[in-house]
Structure formats: structure tokens, C-alpha cells
Amino acid sequence: MTTDSAPSIPSADGAEASAATAAPAAALPAEVDAIVIGGGPAGLTAALYLARFRRSVVLLDAAQSRLSKIPRTHNYPGFAEGVTGTSLLAMLREQTLRYPVHSVTAQVRTVQRHGSGFEVGWADGSVRARQVLLATGVTDIPPAMPYVLEALRAGVLRYCPVCDGYEVIDQAVGVIADGEAGVGEALYLRHFTPHVTLFMEQGAAALDAAARRRLTEAGIACADEPIDGIRHWEDRITVRHGARETVCDSLYCALGLDIHTALAQQLGAQVDDDGYLVIDRHHATTVPGLWAAGDVSQGLNQITVAMAGGAMAASAMHRQL
Ligand SMILES: Cc1cc2nc3c(=O)[nH]c(=O)nc-3n(C[C@H](O)[C@H](O)[C@H](O)COP(=O)(O)OP(=O)(O)OC[C@H]3O[C@@H](n4cnc5c(N)ncnc54)[C@H](O)[C@@H]3O)c2cc1C
CATH class of the missing domain: 3.50.50.60 (FAD/NAD(P)-binding domain)
Structure with missing residues (x-):
């Protein structure tokens, strides 16, 4: 004490x-x-x-x-x-x-x-x-990536679009999710930027057809493969999913x-x-x-x-x- x-x-x-x-x-x-x-x-x-x-x-x-x-x-x-x-x-x-x-x-x-x-x-x-x-x-439940605190401090890893959606206007934004909650967060962020990609964690249940339709109608990309790794590099975040990599200016964590x-x-x-x-x-x-x-x-x-x-x-x- x-x-x-x-x-x-x-x-x-x-x-x-x-x-x-x-x-x-x-x-x-x-x-x-x-x-x-x-x-x-x-x-x-x-x-x-x-x-x-x-x-x-x-x-x-x-x-x-x-x-x-x-x-x-x-x-x-x-x-x-x-x-x-x-x-x-x-x-x-x-x-x-x-x-x-x-x-x-x-x-x-x-x-x-x-x-x-x-x-x-x-x-x-x-x-x-x-x-x-x-x-x-x-x-906040953090993503499985190294240097989470450093990425938070740099403002590239984010937890709260109500707090800082304004700061990502027109940026390339990723949302990391393990279920339907991520769909809601991605749709919320679409109000701030047209460049939103939803990434699913390994082992997450597949999104149903209705959720996928809502994302498509809003112009939100959904990565086909689950996340293999995340890297924070020079104030951007690279998400590796299957054979592909997507670079984001900010990554929101919707893991609960x-x-x-x-x-x-x-x-x-x-x-x-x-x-x-x-x-x-x-x-x-x-x-x-x-x-x-x-x-x-x-x-x-x-x-x-x-x-x-x-x-x-x-x-x-x-x-x-
Ligand atoms: C990255 C990030 C960015 C954010 N940006 C914004 C923003 O821009 N604007 C905004 O309005 N909000 C923002 N928030 C949210 C804001 O930080 C919270 O809403 C606010 O801190 C909540 O205050 P609180 O007092 O309820 O809880 P906290 O500030 O989390 O304080 C709770 C305290 O209780 C202590 N505690 C817990 N259990 C026990 C226990 N058993 N015994 C003793 N102590 C205990 C904890 O250690 C902690 O010190 C952000 C949050 C994060 C993570």
C-alpha cells in the first residue's frame, strides 16, 4: 500500500x-x-x-x-x-x-x-x-501485436471513434474485430472517412451475409483472410492478412x-x-x-x-x- x-x-x-x-x-x-x-x-x-x-x-x-x-x-x-x-x-x-x-x-x-x-x-x-x-x-482488450503502448502513444492505434474520429478524417483506417461489434464500429467510422477496411482476428466467427451486405453498401472493404500480424512502423500500421498486407494510417481496435x-x-x-x-x-x-x-x-x-x-x-x- x-x-x-x-x-x-x-x-x-x-x-x-x-x-x-x-x-x-x-x-x-x-x-x-x-x-x-x-x-x-x-x-x-x-x-x-x-x-x-x-x-x-x-x-x-x-x-x-x-x-x-x-x-x-x-x-x-x-x-x-x-x-x-x-x-x-x-x-x-x-x-x-x-x-x-x-x-x-x-x-x-x-x-x-x-x-x-x-x-x-x-x-x-x-x-x-x-x-x-x-x-x-x-x-480495453488490446490486439495481439508487439509494442501496443508505443502505437497508442503515437496515436496510430486507437480505441474510441467517439473520442477521435475527427482526427482520422479521410485517412486510411482499419478496424480489427472478432465479431459483429466490429461491423458497427466500421460503419460508425465510415462517417469520417471513405477508406475503411475491416480485419477479422484469427478464429473469429465468419460474418453473416446481412453484415457483409451492410459493409458493401457503405463502401467498406472486408479483408478476406484473418489477421496474421500487425506492425507499427513510422507512424503507420501494416496489417498482414493471408498473403496480403494493408497499410493503415490508424487502426481501431473493436475487441471489446x-x-x-x-x-x-x-x-x-x-x-x-x-x-x-x-x-x-x-x-x-x-x-x-x-x-x-x-x-x-x-x-x-x-x-x-x-x-x-x-x-x-x-x-x-x-x-x-
Ligand atoms: C486510448 C484512449 C483514448 C481516449 N480518448 C478519449 C478522448 O479523447 N475523450 C474522452 O472523453 N475520452 C477518451 N477516452 C476515454 C476516457 O479515458 C474514459 O472515458 C475515462 O478515463 C473514464 O474515467 P473513469 O474514471 O470512469 O475510469 P478510469 O479513468 O479508467 O479510472 C478507473 C480507475 O480505477 C482503478 N481501479 C479499477 N479497479 C480497481 C480496484 N479494484 N481497486 C482500486 N482501483 C481500481 C483503475 O486502476 C483506474 O485508475 C479514451 C480512452 C482511451 C483508452
Whole structure:
């Protein structure tokens, strides 16, 4: 377990400057008003709101935010030149940790009922609270290729056409898929560029005639052979399929998401057909006292939506405390 005090401060271009003067880390109390699990935009916003509502808060985070994987976002309002994910994350942490939030870097393993509240446990600690917010996000399932992180950082491997479809206008774009979901993503991208090719993973079920017809009608190419290999080279990606190679400016990955609902499911929280936590308009899950915000819950997987969810959940939690 690491108990954090002061975060590092990002400079405008994303490089991290020296940390703010570190305050001594306060000892973790046995019980607080609220526990926030997940320190991405949803969890950090919720912790900020709760602290400003003068609630005692523990923020537990395994430090794997999707935000940290964004080379530069251009659809997050307020930054006309865009902002790198690492910079934005550091700024959010800096703001939140100016308040008396107990921030712990740890992977939470258990969330159990304790009286009318909860006990949350990790490898070498535990804490109790009346309310718990899950802001645990999702993980994108990566393609089987070397140097995935490097390709992501270079902006040639992409996961989210809602986020950056604008950046690939008229480019040669590939979509790597293992099923019908890839057809939907390819059709979505066709709005941005006429040069879209769908590639299927090895072992993927063949597309049915209706799906193939939709692709053809939209002018989307579908590679005949499954992918044998992918190579990132000089800011382009080469996809090898059978005896052929296709070079793409960007490759979108439509291989699905691992949605981090396991902790909520320990308590029997309901998930929807897509695997997201079911929430009401205040971001309450189906388990009383357990809330959810951000990518782990129903809604659009976007930074602004995660923040809005964190704010709404924290406000409702404060009213119930
Ligand atoms: C490559 C890429 C580009 C993107 N571009 C954009 C964009 O341009 N615009 C946009 O709006 N969105 C973009 N997104 C999406 C955006 O990053 C997410 O919507 C946003 O980060 C979701 O915030 P969150 O707080 O719900 O989850 P996250 O930011 O993923 O944070 C979840 C946190 O919870 C932690 N966690 C999970 N399980 C546990 C546990 N058991 N114990 C403790 N901690 C745990 C994780 O380690 C992580 O730190 C992009 C995503 C990717 C991958």
C-alpha cells in the first residue's frame, strides 16, 4: 500500500514538474463517511465534491486510469490545443488532493457489508464507510501485436471513434474485430472517412451475409483472410492478412472491454446486457449505499461523462449521509 500526499504537477506540454511540497501522510482512519474506489476522472471528481461537502473520504486507486493512455484529447472542453491524458490526470489529482482526502494506491480486493455500511479491503489494509462509490472503469482488450503502448502513444492505434474520429478524417483506417461489434464500429467510422477496411482476428466467427451486405453498401472493404500480424512502423500500421498486407494510417481496435464490475458483483449489484453496472439517475446501483460512475456504469465512455457521473453520485451520497 502507498499512502499519497502531494501529487506531481504537470507542465503545459505534459512533462511532469517537481512535486508540490509534500504534507506528511495522515494515518488512515478505521471508518470514514465515504470510500471512492478508482482514481480516474469519475473517482477524482467524486472525491473532490465529497471533500468540499466536508465529508471524510478515502480514495483507493490502482493507478491504471484510461486517461493516462490518451496521447492528446481534443474533445475535452477548455483546452483549445487539446491536452495529454497524463497532464489532465495529474491536474485532477492535484486539485482533489489539496483537500483532506486520504489517497491510497492499492488494488481493492473485497467490498463487504458491515452493519448498514461497507468494509473495503486490499492487500494490507481495510477501511469502513457508510457509502461506497465504484469508479473502477474498464480496460480495453488490446490486439495481439508487439509494442501496443508505443502505437497508442503515437496515436496510430486507437480505441474510441467517439473520442477521435475527427482526427482520422479521410485517412486510411482499419478496424480489427472478432465479431459483429466490429461491423458497427466500421460503419460508425465510415462517417469520417471513405477508406475503411475491416480485419477479422484469427478464429473469429465468419460474418453473416446481412453484415457483409451492410459493409458493401457503405463502401467498406472486408479483408478476406484473418489477421496474421500487425506492425507499427513510422507512424503507420501494416496489417498482414493471408498473403496480403494493408497499410493503415490508424487502426481501431473493436475487441471489446473488460468492465471492472467484480467488486460490485460481490455484493450482488445488477449489470446490464452489455456488462455495465445498472444505475439510476442519481448513480445509485441496485445495492443500497453502493454508487457507480464513469466507464464502469451505463453511459457514454467519455471523460466529461465520467466527471459528471462522479459529481452527481457524490452529491447524492452527501444527501444520504
Ligand atoms: C486510448 C484512449 C483514448 C481516449 N480518448 C478519449 C478522448 O479523447 N475523450 C474522452 O472523453 N475520452 C477518451 N477516452 C476515454 C476516457 O479515458 C474514459 O472515458 C475515462 O478515463 C473514464 O474515467 P473513469 O474514471 O470512469 O475510469 P478510469 O479513468 O479508467 O479510472 C478507473 C480507475 O480505477 C482503478 N481501479 C479499477 N479497479 C480497481 C480496484 N479494484 N481497486 C482500486 N482501483 C481500481 C483503475 O486502476 C483506474 O485508475 C479514451 C480512452 C482511451 C483508452
